[in-house]
Amino acid sequence: FDDDPTVHALExxxxxxxxxxxALFVVTGTMSNQLAMLTWWxxxxxxxxxxxxxxxxxxxxxxxxxxxxxxxxFTAQNQTLExxxxxxxxxxxxxxAKGKSHQLVLSLENTFHGSVMDxxxxxxxxxxxxxxIPLHLDGSRxxxxxxxxxxxxxxxxxxxxxxNICLSKGLGAPIGSMLTGPRDYIARAKxxxxxxGGGWRQAGLVAAAALQAVQDHFPEQCKRDHExxxxxxxQLQSIGAKKLNEVDTNMVFVDLSHMFPGQDxxxxxxxxxQDYGIKVYNEDFKSVRxxxxxxxxxxxxxxxxxxxxxxxxxxxxxKR
Amino acid sequence: xxxxSSNIKVIDVRSDTVTKPTPGMRQAIATAEVGDDVFxxxxxxxxxxxxxxxxxxxxxALFVPSGTMGxxxxxxxxxSRRGAELLLGDMSHIHLYEQGGCAQIAGVHPRSLKNLPxxxxxxxxxxxxxxxxxxxLPVTSLVAIENSHNKCGGKSVSxxxxxxxxxxxxxxxxxxxxxxxxxxxxxxxxxxxxKTMLKxxxxxSICLSKGLGCPIGSVIVGxxxxxxxxxxxxxxxxxxxxxxxxxxxxGLYALENNIERLNQDHANAKLLAEAINKHGQDRFAVDxxxxxxxxxxxxxxPKLTNPPEVIKxxxxxxxxVKCVQFSPVQVRFTFxxxxxxxxxxxxxxxxxxxxxxxxxx
Numbered sequence: 151f152d153d154d155p156t157v158h159a160l161e162x163x164x165x166x167x168x169x170x171x172x173a174l175f176v177v178t179g180t181m182s183n184q185l186a187m188l189t190w191w192x193x194x195x196x197x198x199x200x201x202x203x204x205x206x207x208x209x210x211x212x213x214x215x216x217x218x219x220x221x222x223x224f225t226a227q228n229q230t231l232e233x234x235x236x237x238x239x240x241x242x243x244x245x246x247a248k249g250k251s252h253q254l255v256l257s258l259e260n261t262f263h264g265s266v267m268d269x270x271x272x273x274x275x276x277x278x279x280x281x282x283i284p285l286h287l288d289g290s291r292x293x294x295x296x297x298x299x300x301x302x303x304x305x306x307x308x309x310x311x312x313x314n315i316c317l318s319k320g321l322g323a324p325i326g327s328m329l330t331g332p333r334d335y336i337a338r339a340k341x342x343x344x345x346x347g348g349g350w351r352q353a354g355l356v357a358a359a360a361l362q363a364v365q366d367h368f369p370e371q372c373k374r375d376h377e378x379x380x381x382x383x384x385q386l387q388s389i390g391a392k393k394l395n396e397v398d399t400n401m402v403f404v405d406l407s408h409m410f411p412g413q414d415x416x417x418x419x420x421x422x423x424q425d426y427g428i429k430v431y432n433e434d435f436k437s438v439r440x441x442x443x444x445x446x447x448x449x450x451x452x453x454x455x456x457x458x459x460x461x462x463x464x465x466x467x468x469k470r
Numbered sequence: 471x472x473x474x475s476s477n478i479k480v481i482d483v484r485s486d487t488v489t490k491p492t493p494g495m496r497q498a499i500a501t502a503e504v505g506d507d508v509f510x511x512x513x514x515x516x517x518x519x520x521x522x523x524x525x526x527x528x529x530x531a532l533f534v535p536s537g538t539m540g541x542x543x544x545x546x547x548x549x550s551r552r553g554a555e556l557l558l559g560d561m562s563h564i565h566l567y568e569q570g571g572c573a574q575i576a577g578v579h580p581r582s583l584k585n586l587p588x589x590x591x592x593x594x595x596x597x598x599x600x601x602x603x604x605x606x607l608p609v610t611s612l613v614a615i616e617n618s619h620n621k622c623g624g625k626s627v628s629x630x631x632x633x634x635x636x637x638x639x640x641x642x643x644x645x646x647x648x649x650x651x652x653x654x655x656x657x658x659x660x661x662x663x664x665k666t667m668l669k670x671x672x673x674x675s676i677c678l679s680k681g682l683g684c685p686i687g688s689v690i691v692g693x694x695x696x697x698x699x700x701x702x703x704x705x706x707x708x709x710x711x712x713x714x715x716x717x718x719x720x721g722l723y724a725l726e727n728n729i730e731r732l733n734q735d736h737a738n739a740k741l742l743a744e745a746i747n748k749h750g751q752d753r754f755a756v757d758x759x760x761x762x763x764x765x766x767x768x769x770x771x772p773k774l775t776n777p778p779e780v781i782k783x784x785x786x787x788x789x790x791v792k793c794v795q796f797s798p799v800q801v802r803f804t805f806x807x808x809x810x811x812x813x814x815x816x817x818x819x820x821x822x823x824x825x826x827x828x829x830x831x
Contacts, residue, residue: 151484151487151488176708177708177709177711178709178710178712180705180706180708180710181707181708182708184707185708211706214708216575217575218574318711318712324712324713324714324715324716325711325712325713325714325716325717344538344568345568345569345570345571345574345575346538346539346542346571346575346707346708346709347534347535347536347537347538347539347540347543347568347571347707347709348536348539348709349538350536350679350686350687351487351679351686352489352490352491352679352685352686353685353686354685355491355499355685355686355716355717356686356717429509429511431509
């Protein structure tokens, strides 16, 4: 019934933080991105989406974009103007050949796998983009980008037409994401969300948590998370993990394959939890991601490093 | 209940979804233990799902953000092949009020069966409409029922009828889903427990945010395989919440405290219905046969006035009674835990004033 005052307060706050006309509080980032695309596409038949290879939407969110109308995906190697331009050109050619009823959308992601996307690169792309192609920013972790660069979220917002911004990640809220954009766009998104069951009731409870999170955690806590990630990276290196990235924000990527040769990632995850009481996520030892957040202490980082060293040693020993 | 912006007392019977968490429920929410439900390690969510599965007599359960999503997920999980067809009542919530998500998102063809005033549909019509094996035809993949039935006025459908529907489904190897948004209202009205009520269905979507008073959410129940598939569909739709234990805690509280009291909502609904019939002079009437649970559908004589006019008059002045139009000739009042006996009396008074106003004009 659109009469939850706390949700309205949150939507107001985030809209002005991003510098967009309006905002919509939704259950998840997946839903937010989904609504973003569906709303830009409207009722056209052929739907085009350009995004970078390995963008979160490309890796994990495509299923939710499927409707009766086809979605044509065009991936760019990375988020530089050159590659985005190539993908856009291919996309435009393809869609023009299809017929009149089409709409292309470009989606950028910042931070991208924990790395900040240079605002100058964003600006370049924005300037290149014609007005007929809306620019969406999957800014799930835009908080981290802004805390790292010191550039206000509003500045990022000024370069894009719509943005997804998550409250439930580093910011610490239990649930929720926001979709921001022009007023009539958000009004349309609001109507579309019922189709997948996104119309929730007394969401003010979770909005209150989100408001608190914004107040408490940005930007200082984000900066602390980045420092913690650096500390974590150092700890992991000290036990022999091979560094895969320069820590930019809150994520550390390491190669552990030499420490756990021939081991099963699933077994590893189970053992870490059962024997060491540490919850990790691993699909491939060649690239393991660790994410620092406000509930990770330096002691925890040391414990993790020590546990990995111990486990690697134990497994090497059991082989002899 | 008060409208804090002016000081007029507001009695909100637009829907039982307007229920706000009580102090006890808020306490449960504030102290809930949480985890990350996408990683399936939120203990409170798991506890709620376990409890609900047990109560429903099903293998497993899944907490979802809304009943619409709950129904959609079940349709997607049951209808995994192309060209699937869903048989359901023509006045069912899934068919009328879920934005055609089954078609839009699941790509499933809905085929409707005529809903009878008691919330059921004709068994022969059901059997006749089950498709044969012919390339002209879609593939019937699911039958859905609704209990209690919203559009039929919160009607509780008979378990005997459900058993007969199940018999037909079994004959043709079809699963049976129940949109049980308000199933607890039916259970309490009939004096039947949830397990018995759901004995003959394969899956159900049960709302926590309506009469049970939770702020958000529904739970779907079904077999292990169905729920396993449901977890994927939920994520794809954008329903994979994180520290949703907060919301699940409200659900657990409601299952402990708010089921039996639904009787009071039914009693209050009956009081209003009786008052309308007493004073309505056949220009305003409630079909008592359809009054099973917490929903009162008041028919408005089109020769006298119309629902928008009635709603407007009920809204004006003090107390302001907020209800909704349900059809070109019906106004719906939905009772819930925020409507006390005193509120009901005041509402009856107001309704009496308004309908008398129309009758005497």
